[in-house]
Amino acid sequence: APAGPLAGRHVLVTAGPTHEPIDPVRYIANRSSGKQGFAIAGALAALGARVSLVAGPVTLPTPPGVTRIDVETARQMAAAVEAALPADAAVMVAAVADWHVADATGQKIKKRADGVPPAIALAENPDILATLVRSARRPALVVGFAAETQDVIALATAKRVRKGCDWIVANDVSGDVMGGADNAIHLITEDGADSWPQLPKAEVATRLAARIAEAIA
Ligand code: C5P
Numbered sequence: 001a002p003a004g005p006l007a008g009r010h011v012l013v014t015a016g017p018t019h020e021p022i023d024p025v026r027y028i029a030n031r032s033s034g035k036q037g038f039a040i041a042g043a044l045a046a047l048g049a050r051v052s053l054v055a056g057p058v059t060l061p062t063p064p065g066v067t068r069i070d071v072e073t074a075r076q077m078a079a080a081v082e083a084a085l086p087a088d089a090a091v092m093v094a095a096v097a098d099w100h101v102a103d104a105t106g107q108k109i110k111k112r113a114d115g116v117p118p119a120i121a122l123a124e125n126p127d128i129l130a131t132l133v134r135s136a137r138r139p140a141l142v143v144g145f146a147a148e149t150q151d152v153i154a155l156a157t158a159k160r161v162r163k164g165c166d167w168i169v170a171n172d173v174s175g176d177v178m179g180g181a182d183n184a185i186h187l188i189t190e191d192g193a194d195s196w197p198q199l200p201k202a203e204v205a206t207r208l209a210a211r212i213a214e215a216i217a
Contacts, residue, residue, distance in 0.1 A: 002065065004048025005213040011049045012087040012139065013041040014094035014128065016056030018074045021104045022120060030095050031178040034058035037093030039205035041066045044091075047213050052084040056094055073100060074125035081128055088216050089141040091208075092129045092165075100125055133164040141216050143167045143208075146188075149174040153186050153193045160188050169208065187211065 015037020019027040034055060041053040042063025051066045054077055062068045069084065071077045074096045081090075099122035109118050129144050144165040146156040149172070156170030168188040175184075184198040187208070196207065 002045075002048040004046070005217040006044060006047040006049035006209075009049045009088045009216060010052065010086070011044045011212070012052050012054070012081060012084050012090040013037055013044065014054045014056075014077060014081065014090075014092050014096075015041065016058040016060075017095050018056045018077055018097045018125075019072050020074065020097045020100040020125075021072075022101050023105045023107065023109045025108055028097060028099075028101065029057075030097065032056070032058075032095035033179045034060050035179075035181075036183060036201045036204065037091075038063055039201045040091055040093060040208055043202075043205040043209035044212065047209050052087070054080045054084065054094070056096075073097075074128070075100065078126045078128045078131065081132065085135070085137045085139075087139045089143070089212055090132055090139045091143045091212070092132070093145050093169075094128075095147070096128055097125055099123060129163055129165060141166050141212065143169060143212070145169045145171060147171045147173040147178075153188070153195075156186065156188045157193065166190075 016034035017032040045065035102121040102123040142165040160168040
């Protein structure tokens with residue numbers, strides 16, 4: 001069995017974007033690369049945790065020691081998170097699409113001769129984090145992420161309370177964080193905000209995993 005401060009602990013991590021199909025060949029997506037979430041999953045496994053990584057569509061390699069569950073849509077991600085419980089902690093890094101296409105068709109949408117483009121109606125996706133914190137099987141520590149471009153600490157502090165999670169990792173995405181190698185984050189807890197310097201995503205992951213180990217080990 002693996003050694004380390006998180007040996008015997010199960011940690012759930014979501015990462016990457018979701019893809020929401022329009023028809024069999026088209027989808028709505030976002031710019032999440034999955035890098036930060038995969039790095040966090042790897043750092044937790046390196047501390048001995050059993051890690052379930054629910055991953056949206058990305059081409060990244062699975063970190064050593066991590067159990068990966070691949071999903072495509074937000075609704076599939078919600079089901080995979082539910083199926084992976086119980087867990088001692090959850091780190092919700094995924095950039096989950098807020099909406100899916102309400103009437104996704106099984107056939108490829110054709111261009112019309114009259115040139116009228118199709119209308120795409122959207123429907124709300126489940127909020128996986130909000131569902132988890134209200135669940136009877138809520139992990140003892142739930143960590144959410146918040147991507148903001150302004151008033152980062154104030155908005156993330158409000159989001160921590162609104163979402164009911166224990167910590168928020170607030171990302172300043174006004175630069176080229178999405179897809180980039182570095183991340184500048186503020187860790188928001190009930191004690192306030194701890195601002196970290198800009199660091200490689202692997203280093204952010206190592207530090208966050210160490211904080212999680214202090215909290216739940
Ligand atoms: O409200 P917002 O999308 O900014 O919240 C971000 C946090 O909530 C992230 O931790 C993200 O993984 C999670 N989330 C989720 N399901 C959604 C939307 C966001 O788990 N449908």
